[in-house]
Amino acid sequence: MSNETRTRSAAALSGRLTDIRRELHRNPELSHEEFETTIRIRNWLEAAGIRIASYALKTGVIAEIGAGKPVIALRADIDALPIQEETGLPFASAAPGKMHACGHDFHTAAIIGAAYLLKEREHELKGTIRLIFQPAEEKAKGARQVIASGALEGVQAIFGLHNKPDLPVGTIGIKGGPLMAAADGFVVEVAGHGSHAAVPEAGNDPVVTASHIVTALQSIVSRNVGALDSAVISVTKLNSGTAWNVIPEKAVLEGTIRTFDPDVRRRVRERFDQVTAGVAAAFDTTAVVRWIEGPPPVHNDEGLAELAWQEAEQLELLPVNPVPSLAGEDFAAYQQLVPGLFVFIGTDGPREWHHPAFDLDERALPVAADFFAGTAIRALEQFAAEEPV
Numbered sequence: 001m002s003n004e005t006r007t008r009s010a011a012a013l014s015g016r017l018t019d020i021r022r023e024l025h026r027n028p029e030l031s032h033e034e035f036e037t038t039i040r041i042r043n044w045l046e047a048a049g050i051r052i053a054s055y056a057l058k059t060g061v062i063a064e065i066g067a068g069k070p071v072i073a074l075r076a077d078i079d080a081l082p083i084q085e086e087t088g089l090p091f092a093s094a095a096p097g098k099m100h101a102c103g104h105d106f107h108t109a110a111i112i113g114a115a116y117l118l119k120e121r122e123h124e125l126k127g128t129i130r131l132i133f134q135p136a137e138e139k140a141k142g143a144r145q146v147i148a149s150g151a152l153e154g155v156q157a158i159f160g161l162h163n164k165p166d167l168p169v170g171t172i173g174i175k176g177g178p179l180m181a182a183a184d185g186f187v188v189e190v191a192g193h194g195s196h197a198a199v200p201e202a203g204n205d206p207v208v209t210a211s212h213i214v215t216a217l218q219s220i221v222s223r224n225v226g227a228l229d230s231a232v233i234s235v236t237k238l239n240s241g242t243a244w245n246v247i248p249e250k251a252v253l254e255g256t257i258r259t260f261d262p263d264v265r266r267r268v269r270e271r272f273d274q275v276t277a278g279v280a281a282a283f284d285t286t287a288v289v290r291w292i293e294g295p296p297p298v299h300n301d302e303g304l305a306e307l308a309w310q311e312a313e314q315l316e317l318l319p320v321n322p323v324p325s326l327a328g329e330d331f332a333a334y335q336q337l338v339p340g341l342f343v344f345i346g347t348d349g350p351r352e353w354h355h356p357a358f359d360l361d362e363r364a365l366p367v368a369a370d371f372f373a374g375t376a377i378r379a380l381e382q383f384a385a386e387e388p389v
Helices: 003-012 014-026 035-047 104-120 142-149 206-224 262-282 302-314 364-386
Strands: 061-066 071-077 128-134 155-164 171-173 177-180 182-191 231-240 250-259 286-292 298-300 318-320 340-346
Touching (some): 003 104, 014 035, 014 364, 061 104, 104 155, 128 142, 155 364, 182 262, 206 231, 206 250, 206 262, 262 286, 302 318, 302 340, 302 364, 340 364
Parallel strands (some): 155 340
């Protein structure tokens, strides 16, 4: 199929994909609650004659186009965030306190568009395209649920996407190696002894300990992480006390660590534990650290990146080497098992992810749909050529 024919076919979908994206945007559902979203996706796919595969998922959809081996997967995430929308759009969220502030509505619509284009060319496919509409990405649990369901079995490569507001429409961010960070959370409980605020010497103040822990943690990145590596430690929450004149028994810190390299990740966590325990002991208090294991880094396969770059150039898009993001993404869980490529799709939006005024340029929908359909076909052809006779 010529580029011109493909472009016309994708452009013809533009209005339909915009309608799908806006319906999803108007009706956001949080992680593990995507029941109506699941029904909508199934209906849109079944109406196009795309078969739904049976896997044990409470929410989310797995579908397939084509038959036989090899099997290539395309993945979109479908959940929204607990954010009150402030866009003023005519299709703004109808659910108070819930919003597609990360663009998962765009991701879902784009991969549905790719599915429509692939269905038109099903007779050409040299294998199977498995479509994964994954729940609970924002909780970093959905990918593991998909894997546990068996939906990754037989898959030889997987592709995923995230919209990128700071890239123009028509730009595709493609990069082999690390692209997004490991995202671990922490909770630190500092225990002291309470007393009247007028006699602090009668107790051991956990607030003072917690304050020094926050300060001391900042030295880990500057003194334990090499200048050519990167890491972020952010304490985002500090709770303690019940009254202005009472030194409390406990203080609780929460926050996150972001890293790209597994060795840096391990070293930062080791030093975090050491620094926290040492500061607490210095103030005659105790500190217990609880780690919230997040997704590992998104680490893209170099060969798949080259393949996708070639597809973007064939479509006369603009492939670029993007700046890695310290945001986390549970697509990384798939990459622990099969080669994977996660790309950024330029959407030229006014705000970054997770902002209550987040929006994007819907002209990127047919671009993404065409790019992923073509990349999937190109991957099938490459893997089919490598299959033993």
